[in-house]
Every structure is written in structure tokens, then in C-alpha cells.
Amino acid sequence: MALDHAILVSLLEKPGSGYELARRFERSIGYFWTATHQQIYRVLKRMESDGWVDVRDVPQQGRPDKKEYSVAGPGRDALSAWLHAPIEPESVRHDLAVKIRGAAFDDPAALIGEVRRHRQAHTDRLEHYRAGEARDFPSSGADGPPDAERELQHAVLRGGIAYERMMIAWLDDVLATLARFEAGR
Amino acid sequence: MALDHAILVSLLEKPGSGYELARRFERSIGYFWTATHQQIYRVLKRMESDGWVDVRDVPQQGRPDKKEYSVAGPGRDALSAWLHAPIEPESVRHDLAVKIRGAAFDDPAALIGEVRRHRQAHTDRLEHYRAGEARDFPSSGADGPPDAERELQHAVLRGGIAYERMMIAWLDDVLATLARFEAGR
DNA sequence: TCTTGCTATGCAACGAGTTGCATAGCAAGC
DNA sequence: GCTTGCTATGCAACTCGTTGCATAGCAAGA
Structure with missing residues (x-):
């Protein structure tokens, strides 16, 4: 809730x-x-x-x-x-991961387009985040007293950026894995 | 669905x-x-x-x-x-991010314990994944024909590992941010 | 005038997910 | 004999989330 x-x-x-x-x-x-x-x-x-x-x-x-x-x-x-109150670490739900494992029983090559689409979506989001960061948090150094609200918002945004970067790298990994099947045939 | x-x-x-x-x-x-x-x-x-x-x-x-x-x-x-069929990139829901932004209006220091707990949970998961990887995917090199089911399972697992590593690094970032408030008082 | 489009709020129905509870077989230990 | 604990399946009630639809104010342009 x-x-x-x-x-x-x-x-x-x-x-x-x-x-x-x-x-x-x-x-x-x-x-x-x-x-x-x-x-x-x-x-x-x-x-x-x-x-x-x-x-x-x-x-x-x-x-x-x-x-x-x-x-x-x-x-x-x-x-x-x-x-x-303590909360439990959130449960993850990745449709794409289900698809990737499912593709083994269907057509792995058909997955390539879908993974590329997702990679593009994450690239777009990353750019969006970085633009927001440059706009809203231009000063990275110490300038005046620390503002908790601002600093914590920035920390959360950095989390979003880290997440998108991780996803892009992982999707590249998946694409490389899929390419190996193509080459192996 | x-x-x-x-x-x-x-x-x-x-x-x-x-x-x-x-x-x-x-x-x-x-x-x-x-x-x-x-x-x-x-x-x-x-x-x-x-x-x-x-x-x-x-x-x-x-x-x-x-x-x-x-x-x-x-x-x-x-x-x-x-x-x-194409699917949309999943929508994310991070309770902890809500807490982090909310802490600015309450007690940022009270967040430290909670963030540490989550960091520990992610560390445990990472270890669990890595143990599973060592057990189920011991050979990283080329040995025989590529097995799609196996390779794709491994790719998904690598995604889980990348996710946990990213989370741990980000939670360290959050802890460092919180520590700066403590030092600044 | 008529349509398009954005702001702004809301109902109703449905589907997905959670929680508490109930039943039952069987093993192991006190 | 009794309790504890794991395997195995399921109902009922509830909350949360999604989708489709409806209404209405107002501006801008064809």
C-alpha cells in the first residue's frame, strides 16, 4: 500500500x-x-x-x-x-526475463528485435534522466549547507541512472549471447 | 498476465x-x-x-x-x-526510493539502519546467485554445441547478478549521502 | 461552427495479487 | 498418543491495479 x-x-x-x-x-x-x-x-x-x-x-x-x-x-x-517501519526488499518482475528463458523453446532469433527495442527504451530513459540531472542538479560540489530534500532526490535519481546503465549493459550481454547462436548455426 | x-x-x-x-x-x-x-x-x-x-x-x-x-x-x-508480441518495458516500483525521498521530511538519520538492512539483503542475494552460477554454469568457455536453454538461463542469471551489484553500489551511494548530513550537523 | 486537444475529475467493471484459513498424508521425535 | 513439520492442494475475502468509458471547461484553428 x-x-x-x-x-x-x-x-x-x-x-x-x-x-x-x-x-x-x-x-x-x-x-x-x-x-x-x-x-x-x-x-x-x-x-x-x-x-x-x-x-x-x-x-x-x-x-x-x-x-x-x-x-x-x-x-x-x-x-x-x-x-x-522496516519494509521488505521489493519483489522483482521482469517480463523480458520470462521471454528470454521462454525463447529457448521457441525462436531465439525472434528475440533480437524485442531486446533491441527494450535497449532503446532504456537508452532513452537514461538520456532523459541525465538531462534532468543536468537541469536540476547542476552543482556537484559543496556550495552552502546540505539540503536534505534536494540531496535525497538526487540520490534517488542517481539510482535511476545506475539502473538504466545496468540494464543497457545487460541487454548488450543478452544480444551477444543471442548472436553466438546465430554464428553457431 | x-x-x-x-x-x-x-x-x-x-x-x-x-x-x-x-x-x-x-x-x-x-x-x-x-x-x-x-x-x-x-x-x-x-x-x-x-x-x-x-x-x-x-x-x-x-x-x-x-x-x-x-x-x-x-x-x-x-x-x-x-x-x-512486443511488450512494454516494465514499470518499476521501489518502496525504498519512496522512503528515501520521504525521509527528507522526517528523520534522514533513521533511514540508515533500513538502508543497511536492504544492502545486506542484496548482498545475500548476490552471494546466492553467484553460488548458483558456480554450481550450474561452471564452464564459461566453449565446450560443445551451444545449448540455447542453458545459455539463456545463464544470461538471465547474469542479469540478476548485475542487478544486485548495481543495487549494492547505489545503496552505498545513499549511505554516503546520509553520512554527509550527519557530518554536516 | 465544428473539431481537436489539453486540463481536470470521476464511475464501473474487471483482473491480478495478497492474506487468512482449512484440509490431509505422512514421518520423526518426545 | 501427541506434537511438530514438511509435502500437497484449495476456498473465501479482500485489496490493489488496469481498462474503458463519461463528463466538462476552455483554447485554438480550420
Whole structure:
């Protein structure tokens, strides 16, 4: 049930509407957590009725009004409790790995295109992350007091970058393995 | 709905009962896909009624009888169709990343223990993978004709190893970032 | 005016995944 | 005889996540 907590963190970083949260989940938060607008609206409604968040109607010009959510006391407490409780290392689910093992019983060569597509997607994401890093974290050295929020956001982004690099290298490894079959025939 | 396909792949590698599949999902398959015995039994029942798998009652000595499942023609066709269809790069969900960003609004220092725990879990997994690699893939050089099933299993395992190594390095990075806050106070 | 497109919120239905519980065979040890 | 523990299968209830659809405000351009 960490979607609740992901939303609370995002609202602490900056209050916003369900729609805006959905945008963020396509961008920065989405690097490590995905959610559709449906999920977000549902959770926001539940958290509102539980008193975890406050709502404020915000009239806008040139576009429909929105409801801006911000974290209330009980929501902060709930988040704090979760932050202090241990969680289990996440379970991984890689469709592509299933495909790779399955390809042995079908047509390994047919996998090459698919792996290349995934490699491209990860390359794109890596570039996207690196552009974001250059934009949002330009100074790598010591300049002023350490800002926890900023430093930790950067650390998470570095994790995303490391993940994409690892994936690209691994997919190259897979492609090399597949090429060996081609050569061996 | 890739659990279906993960089960089909596992049954192609070796027929077995729901219980045995659940064991495998705690081991090799579980490196990249998790499932409880409940899910597995439910899916097996559905696939049986759809004619994707065949069942065989196997009496055993010293333990309860089991139902051994193996892949039937339609199941193989369904798997093949899935293997040839493109899939989207998987969406990631990292609870720990949510915690790290959330810690900025709570107590960053309280995160250290949790990050260390996760680091340990990944170290353990890495060792487990490497032991499995040494056991199941002892020969790295060319010895005989390339065996697709074996080579692709090895490639997936190398992916798991690369993932754990990346995670350990990243968690060290996070710990170093947290240590800077401590030093900065 | 009409369509397209983005912002903004939401319902309903379904499918996937989790948790708690229940049953049963058999072995081993107290 | 009783408990503990592993093998083996399964139901029921619930929560989480996905998909399709619906509504509505407003801007811009054909």
C-alpha cells in the first residue's frame, strides 16, 4: 500500500491536484513508482475522508478549476510511521526475463528485435534522466549547507541512472549471447 | 498476465506440480518473478480447463500424491504468440526510493539502519546467485554445441547478478549521502 | 461552427495479487 | 498418543491495479 505514501511524499514536496500528481507520476516520481490517474483519484478521495489530506478548491483561468491537496497532520503521522517501519526488499518482475528463458523453446532469433527495442527504451530513459540531472542538479560540489530534500532526490535519481546503465549493459550481454547462436548455426 | 507465461516456461523447462512450481518461484524463477502458491494453483486450474496444460496424477511414497502438470499444444501456442508480441518495458516500483525521498521530511538519520538492512539483503542475494552460477554454469568457455536453454538461463542469471551489484553500489551511494548530513550537523 | 486537444475529475467493471484459513498424508521425535 | 513439520492442494475475502468509458471547461484553428 505504498501508493498512499508515494502520494504523501509528493504532496509534501509540493501540494497539487490529482491531475498534477498524475503528471508527476509520469515524470520524476514515475522513475520509481507508477500510478494511473484512476488510482490517484481513488486514493486521494480515501485519504481525504480519512483526514490525511486537506483539500482546497482553486479556481483557474483558461482552464477548469482544480482541487489542490496538501498533507494534513494525520497523513504526516501515517507517513512517519511507515518511514520508521522496516519494509521488505521489493519483489522483482521482469517480463523480458520470462521471454528470454521462454525463447529457448521457441525462436531465439525472434528475440533480437524485442531486446533491441527494450535497449532503446532504456537508452532513452537514461538520456532523459541525465538531462534532468543536468537541469536540476547542476552543482556537484559543496556550495552552502546540505539540503536534505534536494540531496535525497538526487540520490534517488542517481539510482535511476545506475539502473538504466545496468540494464543497457545487460541487454548488450543478452544480444551477444543471442548472436553466438546465430554464428553457431 | 505474464504469470501464465512464466508458469508455462517453467513447465517447459521441467514438468511439475503446483507445489514444485511454488518452490521454483522461491528460487530460480523467483529471481525475476514472484508468485504465491495460491496464484499458481488458481492459474494452473484455469490453464487446465482451457486445455493449455495436461495433468497426470502421480502417486508418491512417504508423502501425499501430487498432480504433475505439463504443457499441452494450445499452451505452447499461447506462449509462442506472447513471445512474438512486443511488450512494454516494465514499470518499476521501489518502496525504498519512496522512503528515501520521504525521509527528507522526517528523520534522514533513521533511514540508515533500513538502508543497511536492504544492502545486506542484496548482498545475500548476490552471494546466492553467484553460488548458483558456480554450481550450474561452471564452464564459461566453449565446450560443445551451444545449448540455447542453458545459455539463456545463464544470461538471465547474469542479469540478476548485475542487478544486485548495481543495487549494492547505489545503496552505498545513499549511505554516503546520509553520512554527509550527519557530518554536516 | 465544428473539431481537436489539453486540463481536470470521476464511475464501473474487471483482473491480478495478497492474506487468512482449512484440509490431509505422512514421518520423526518426545 | 501427541506434537511438530514438511509435502500437497484449495476456498473465501479482500485489496490493489488496469481498462474503458463519461463528463466538462476552455483554447485554438480550420
